[in-house]
Amino acid sequence: MARTVLVTGGNRGIGLAIAQAFAKQGDRVAVTHRGSGAPEGLFGVQCDITDSAQVDAAFTEIEKELGPVEVLVANAGITDDTLLLRMSDEQFERVVDTNLKGSFRVAKRASSKMLRAKWGRMIFISSVVGLYGGPGQVNYAASKAGLVGMARSITRELGSRNITANVVAPGFIDTEMTSVLSDDRRAEIIKAVPAGRLAGADEVAAAVTFLASDAAAYINGAVIPVDGGLGMGH
Numbered sequence: 535m536a537r538t539v540l541v542t543g544g545n546r547g548i549g550l551a552i553a554q555a556f557a558k559q560g561d562r563v564a565v566t567h568r569g570s571g572a573p574e575g576l577f578g579v580q581c582d583i584t585d586s587a588q589v590d591a592a593f594t595e596i597e598k599e600l601g602p603v604e605v606l607v608a609n610a611g612i613t614d615d616t617l618l619l620r621m622s623d624e625q626f627e628r629v630v631d632t633n634l635k636g637s638f639r640v641a642k643r644a645s646s647k648m649l650r651a652k653w654g655r656m657i658f659i660s661s662v663v664g665l666y667g668g669p670g671q672v673n674y675a676a677s678k679a680g681l682v683g684m685a686r687s688i689t690r691e692l693g694s695r696n697i698t699a700n701v702v703a704p705g706f707i708d709t710e711m712t713s714v715l716s717d718d719r720r721a722e723i724i725k726a727v728p729a730g731r732l733a734g735a736d737e738v739a740a741a742v743t744f745l746a747s748d749a750a751a752y753i754n755g756a757v758i759p760v761d762g763g764l765g766m767g768h
C-alpha cells in the first residue's frame with residue numbers, strides 16, 4: 535500500500551537516498567529543503583526544522599497535496615565539531631537545536647495525525663557516534679544519543695496505537711558530511727570498521743524502508759546500526 539512519507543533533509547545526501555528508495559517502491563514522498571528545491575520526482579517543501587512555524591506550514595502543505603504524513607524520517611542534521619574546551623554555547627545549542635529539537639518538532643507535528651489514523655512510523659537518523667562518542671563531537675554525540683531516549687519514550691507513549699519509533703544509527707557514509715574528513719582520518723576510520731570501507735547512502739535507506747514496512751510492525755524503540763560493525767555492542 536502506498537504511503538505518504540516525509541524525509542527531512544531529503545534534498546541531498548542520506549536523506550535523498552532514503553526519499554528515492556521510498557519513491558521507487560511507489561510511495562508519495564515529500565522532502566524538506568532550505569531553498570535548493572527538491573530533486574525530480576519528490577515533493578519539496580521549504581522548511582528549516584529549527585523553526586516550529588515553518589515545520590507546521592510544511593506539514594500543512596504536504597497534507598493538502600499528498601495527505602497526512604504516515605511515515606516520518608527525521609534525517610536532517612548538522613555537525614559543528616571542535617574540542618570541548620573550545621566549544622561555544624552557541625555551537626552546542628545550534629547542533630542540538632537542529633538534530634534533537636528539530637526531530638522533536640517534526641515528531642510532535644506528525645503524531646496527532648498518526649494517532650488519528652491509528653498507524654504511523656517514525657524513524658530517527660542518529661549516528662554510531664551517539665553511543666560510541668567521537669572526539670570533537672560533544673554537541674553532535676549528545677544530540678544523536680538524545681534521539682534514542684526520545685524514540686523510546688514515543689514508543690512507550692504511542693506503541694499501543696500501531697505507531698513505531700525507531701532509530702537508525704549509521705556509521706561512516708560517503709556523503710558531503712564525511713567529505714570534509716582529512717585523508718588520515720578517513721584511513722583511520724576505515725581501519726577501525728570491520729567491514730573495511732565506508733557505506734553508500736543506499737545501505738542506510740534499506741534499513742529505513744524496512745522499518746517503515748508492515749513487516750516491521752513489532753520492531754519498536756530499537757536502535758538499528760548500519761555501521762559495518764564499528765559500534766558493535768554499544
Ligand code: NDP
Binds near residue numbers: 570611706
Ligand atoms: P548532509 O550534510 O549531506 O545533508 C544534511 C541534510 O540536512 C541536508 O538536506 C540539509 O539541508 C539538512 N538540514 C540541515 N540543517 C537543517 C535545518 N535546520 N532544517 C532543515 N534541513 C536541514 O548530511 P548526510 O546526508 O551525511 O546526513 C544525514 C543525516 O545522517 C544527518 O542527521 C547526519 O547526522 C546523519 N549521519 C550521517 C553520517 C555520515 O557519515 N554521513 C553518519 C551518521 C549519521 P540543506 O540542503 O538545506 O542544507
